[in-house]
Amino acid sequence: MNLNSPILEIKNLRACINNNEILKNLNLTVNRGEIHAIMGPNGSGKSTFSKIIAGHPAYEVSSGEIIFKGSNILDLDPEERSHLGIFLAFQYPIEIPGVSNEDFLRLAYNSKQKFYNKPEVDPIEFFSIISKKLELVNMSSVFLSRNVNEGFSGGEKKRNEILQMILLEAELSILDETDSGLDIDALKIISKGINTFMDSNKAIILITHYQRLLDYIRPDYVHVMQNGKIIKTGSSELAKELEIKGYEWLK
């Protein structure tokens, strides 16, 4: 695995919100072709970690570096980070009333096209692009005409996130508790979509509480985050051990 080049290197990262330090000297390296799982108790800083990589304006990075594909991205706006290939599947995807999913997806797609000086696609072309992706997450085209996440069930929202990840061909995807609130069928569909999408050029970080997801998507590494830093790293066996012994065992 280590033959691959690192896609993400986080060095001594400290970050806070409202003067409250949440990440305390975090280090992590992710190579292309790797799947990393980050586990940890509630409030350990997992969601904050994902938002900081995506550039959420509420958080302030006080020191450290985030190197993505060889350059420091700390000064980049969230939309630039997105164009470069960072994707965050939200734990609670927000509803956007009045905006159809289709318009939203097309705008996201075209924004990236534009960033790379590629031609933007019209609604008809886009429909054929998105239709193929819809199949990968087992969604019907009815989803396109509904407003973004409005009235979607928990499972539908999560599938919509994965759909966007596939559409935007994210190079580094951070999936924040994508498995939470899913029944077993939905979990299978989503896992299948993610596994089909994954290849040696991409990387995925799974944030999860449960071993269950990792039965379907096999991580190369499992990290345990506690109190704003990674306190243990292991193979997928570590997740199974945690499932039995709980986080207390690590203390």
Added chain:
Amino acid sequence: MNQSNKTLNNNITKLVNQPYKYGFSTTIEKDIIEKGLNEKIIRLLSKKKNEPKFLLDFRLKAYKKWKEMQCPEWAQLKFSEIDYQDIIYYSAPKLKKKLNSLDEVDPELLKTFDKLGISLSEQKRLTNVAVDAVFDSISIATTFKAELAEYGVIFCSISEAVHDYAKFIEKYLGTVVPIGDNYFSALNSAVFTDGSFCYIPKNVICPLDLSTYFRINDQKSGQFERTLIIAEDNSQVSYLEGCTAPQYDNNQLHAAIVELIALENARIKYSTVQNWYSGDEKGQGGVYNFVTKRGLCAGSGSKISWTQVETGSSITWKYPSCILVGENAQGEFYSVALTNNYQQADTGTKMIHIGKNTRSRIVSKGISAGNSKNTYRGFVNINKKAIGARNYSQCDSLLIGNLSNANTFPFISVQNSTTKIEHEASTSKIGEEQIFYFLQRGISIEKGIELMISGFCREVFTELPLEFASEADRLLSLKLEGSVG
């Protein structure tokens, strides 16, 4: 305020504070009556316009009434007292003689309207819209008059109508909005200078959209225009109104009256895109917009539909209303009001149901950004005789940022038990997490906001005539550019 809210507000400020692109003024030789308001000035104004006696009497009566009235204070508006003696009530570009064709219009004026995107010249004018262009106190030109005349449609400035169609003016002026209806209607009735007159004869569907473009140019003058539209039995017309003003740091007063009369089965659709100068980011300057618009559905089966997109003015006080007298008459009000910086809008509608089975529909969308204040005020009154009347009201507010303010005051009065009333209201906020969702997907703040705003306003925009719908969309996103994030 935490970091992210600061960022959000900074971005909102950026987006909202796009320069006003119609802020230029035109230098032109003017014919002015010195500032101030008294009987002498009104007589002089009437004389300058060579008006018949009935109109002078109308003005004087209105002036007398106005002097007895007080400026209304019930609206959610705060503004310094208006000095009515410091306003010029008549300011007109100097004309050498009566105009016979556009070639005789001062090229400066044509250029001004060109710059505003309203071309009056033969070659470039819109092919499907007839335009009456009003500059300060008077109408400059009306296009397509001859073509409309073939259908019997009269479309001209109200000053011309006073002379050429005096019987209509004498019969209808002030019947829908009486002189003493309110403080500003009394003022307008005393000093109105120009505006448009439309008459659609029986069984005629007006072949073109009719449109008036109002431009305030003079720094000291008020604009008091008056529009009267009469649709005879089984006729139909769609009328559009647009307005802009230069950027001055004092406040200009605009107090207009619009009266619509729809006879049996007639349909009038009245659309406004109001973009008067709204003042700067500190709230300095801008137009005070006090307008009385009212339609009378006199005939059975008649229909009046108001659609407004209000984006400008520092103060907006405006309640386009319908009096539904004829059986089965219908009234509609579709509104988008956007306020930003220190703008204040108190706007809404009145639906007065008098006839049997009358129906009304109200869809109001208020968007407030910056430090602005946006109020919907509605009154639905179902009369005892209005058996089977129905009303549907929907009032949605959208807040952008943390400093703006939205209020809704829906008054409903029902005097019979056969009525069906529905009212829905919602308040939402474009929040940081929604913006971040857009950003994370690579969509810029501006695009994201534009998409959300146009989604929010869709029900109203679909009511606008095509030429206006795209303009309205553009106008809103322009106004909000930099305002969210």
